[in-house]
Amino acid sequence: MRDPARTVSHSEFIHDWNGRGAAPSPAFPVEINDETLRDGMQATAVTSPTVEEKRGLLELMQHIGVSAVSLGMPAAGPWALEEVVTLARHIREEALRLEPNCAARTLHSDIVPIVEAVQRAGQPIVVHTFIGSSPLRQCAEAWDLDFILRSSTAAIDFAVRQGLEVAFITEDTTRSTPETLELLFRAAVEHGASRLVLCDTVGHATPAGTRALVRWTRDLVERLGSPVKVEWHGHNDRGLALINALVALEAGATRVHGCGLGIGERTGNAPVELLLLNLKLLGWIDQDLTRLVDYVLTLAQVCRVPIPRNYPLVGEDAFRTATGVHSAAIIKALERGDDWLADHIYSSVPAGEFGRRQQLELGPMSGMSGVRYWLMVRGLQENEQLCEEILRRAKSAASTLTEEEVWSIVQAHGGQGRSCA
Structure with missing residues (x-):
């Protein structure tokens, strides 16, 4: 019989089958881009927090180790621009360790407000410029590939001339052909984009599809001989956003996107708190997450989002x-x-x-x-x-x-x- 007074290692008590056949740890340091204040606000049942409440969320994001944060889409209107300026200025003044970014269509008129926000706030902001790339989007918008290519390179060129870092996002990447993606990605890199964001816009991807797409993109980047980083942005329509984000990291993505409580359009995005929870338990990150519950509860309060009782980690019945x-x-x-x-x-x-x-x-x-x-x-x-x-x-x-x-x-x-x- 075991002597209860004997000192033993915790591993003696748990045989972890998860380690059998598991993929190796990510080859790159894990980063998370919190899209709560932009993509999360597209949820129809969410109440948009005040600017002061958003400032508080930014500080909590730093406490839980988020790497980057989307501040919104300043081209949405004057109010959106003012809010982005205020939040970017807060990041600079409080020396928050957050890399801010803003969304923009591949339009000159969408990028100009980001340039203004950078100048007024005195804080660098990464341009996340996006355009649909799948045959479905091309059909619906009456676009051809030449138009997508011209629009994308013109937007990247303009942002780069303004001294801004650019992440190029292909909407509906997971239903786009490799021929189209290679053409667009090659052009984006040649014109100065430093990040390629693979977007599972409608939550179509399975873990196998996620792994295949990320690995294909990494292979392309290596063939191009470019230091461009690969990111993953996934939605939850099939309930696979969380596992897909973890698989994307395992397959070579350097950063994954998510929203607090998984909020977002339709069924939402990958939940940031469950991403962090699993990354910690997998040993892929080593950071203090004792404020993670504070972040989620604060978000639920200011966005008027109810938390199911049985929700992992933060639900009333979780423990x-x-x-x-x-x-x-x-x-x-x-x-x-x-x-x-x-x-x-x-x-x-x-x-x-x-x-x-x-x-x-x-x-x-x-x-x-x-x-x-x-x-x-x-x-x-x-x-x-x-x-x-x-x-x-x-x-x-x-x-x-x-x-x-x-x-x-x-x-x-x-x-x-x-x-x-």
Whole structure:
């Protein structure tokens, strides 16, 4: 039998099948571009935060290790330009470690406001210029490939002449032909684009398709002998945005895009918080994420976005259990003073590393150990009659008892203590 006092490594307790056949870690440092303030705002049910609230989100983005941030599309109107200037100036004045970028169609008139924002804010901004490239988009817009090519190179040329860094984005990349993409990518690189963004605009890609496209693009970049970086921007229409972003990094993307809570048009984008969560657990990043929950809760509040109770990491039920066997195991670990064991015995996500904690509740599946623990952590003296009554009520309830319901039982038995509600 194992001696509980013996010091052991945590790896002794977990055989990780995930390592079998797993891809190697990314060849490049992992970067994330947070699109919440631009692409995320295209969600029809989202309330746009105030400028002050957006400034607060920028500071939280830095705390969680986001590399770059989209500030919006200043060509959308005078209000959009003023907002971009304000946010870019905030990044400069507060010395935030965020690389700002702005979206623009491949039009001179869309890039001019970005030039103005740079000049007024005194802060470099990367131009993210985009145009549709798939046969579907060409058909719908009545474009031919020559028009797309001319429009793209003219936009890149203009931005480069203004001293701006350019990321070239092909909308609907994942449904575009390799012949079209090679023509456009070659031209973009030759005209000075420093980044190529592969865009899964309608969430069409599977993990296999993502891997194939990213690897194909990396091969092209290597053949061109260019230091151009490859980025991935994925949507969630098939529920694959998160896994596709991870696969893109494994396949050679240097940066992936996402939005807080996965907000965005239709079913949204890759969720930034779950990207960071998985990158941390995979060992692909090593940064303090104890403010990650703060970022998500703040975003949910200012954008009026409800968080499902069972949402990973930040949902109300993410670390709650009222099951007797599960609660008993967690309690045994806590009684031994082993927080690591308590955080892992019935969770693959260690709550403490992300600023949360395990929560033990009482309900139809609870046992007596759970009742005694509930009373103990609230500084209450237990007695057999009180414990039996709480367990009886929990067993007969249709759902987990609320804090108030358990306290009413305690008070009916003359109990006093401190609430941890």
